[in-house]
Amino acid sequence: MRLPSLPVALTPRRRPRPPRDLPLEAGERVLAGVPGAWATQRALLLAAGPGWDRLPWHEVLAATWDDERGALAVESVRGAREVVLGEPGLLPETVRERVQSSIVLTRHVPVLGRRGVRVVARRVPGRDGLLWQEVADPGVDPADPRVRAAVDLEQRRLRAAML
Structure with missing residues (x-):
């Protein structure tokens, strides 16, 4: 059939x-x-x-x-x-x-008007804990001390909030 x-x-x-x-x-x-x-x-x-x-x-x-x-x-x-x-x-x-x-959390940290740095916490397969990444908007220098200070402060806040 x-x-x-x-x-x-x-x-x-x-x-x-x-x-x-x-x-x-x-x-x-x-x-x-x-x-x-x-x-x-x-x-x-x-x-x-x-x-x-x-x-x-x-x-x-x-x-x-x-x-x-x-x-x-x-x-x-x-x-x-x-x-x-x-x-x-x-x-x-x-x-x-x-x-x-892979993304657990993402937060945009404005440092120059609306421009800033996106802070991202991600999971990595086979690895404990989170990987923290920073992605700068065009025209933002992540090595600038003012930018670095703002990003570091926000990252500390986010880590503390996740505990």
């Missing part, structure tokens, strides 16, 4: 298989991905020449998906990067969820 075929919209999609050279750590598993970009529970892996660029979630500051261009733009503590992927599958949603789940 032959079963009727499902309409295309109801046909289950096959999840693409990650390449064999994808540098997974022990116990790490792929959550979503497409050729050129793979998300695991610990990091975003982006194709980089003959190898892979590994961006742990706590290093990803922002990521946006441009549906018209099929491009994933990633801003990390190492700089910005864009990868044209075409069909994204579940990658954009997975990236958003992983980045958001």
Whole structure:
């Protein structure tokens, strides 16, 4: 007996298989991905020449998906990067969820009018405690003594409030 075929919209999609050279750590598993970009529970892996660029979630500051261009733009503590992927599958949603789940707290500390420094507390998989990050707005020098004093004071307040 032959079963009727499902309409295309109801046909289950096959999840693409990650390449064999994808540098997974022990116990790490792929959550979503497409050729050129793979998300695991610990990091975003982006194709980089003959190898892979590994961006742990706590290093990803922002990521946006441009549906018209099929491009994933990633801003990390190492700089910005864009990868044209075409069909994204579940990658954009997975990236958003992983980045958001790493953030415990974020607070903007204004130091020059509205400009300032964003203080972020993040979880790092496999590590106890929180990682504290500071992301300066354009035109703000995080090494400036006045900026440093304001950020340090706010960070002490936030740490004390979390105890």
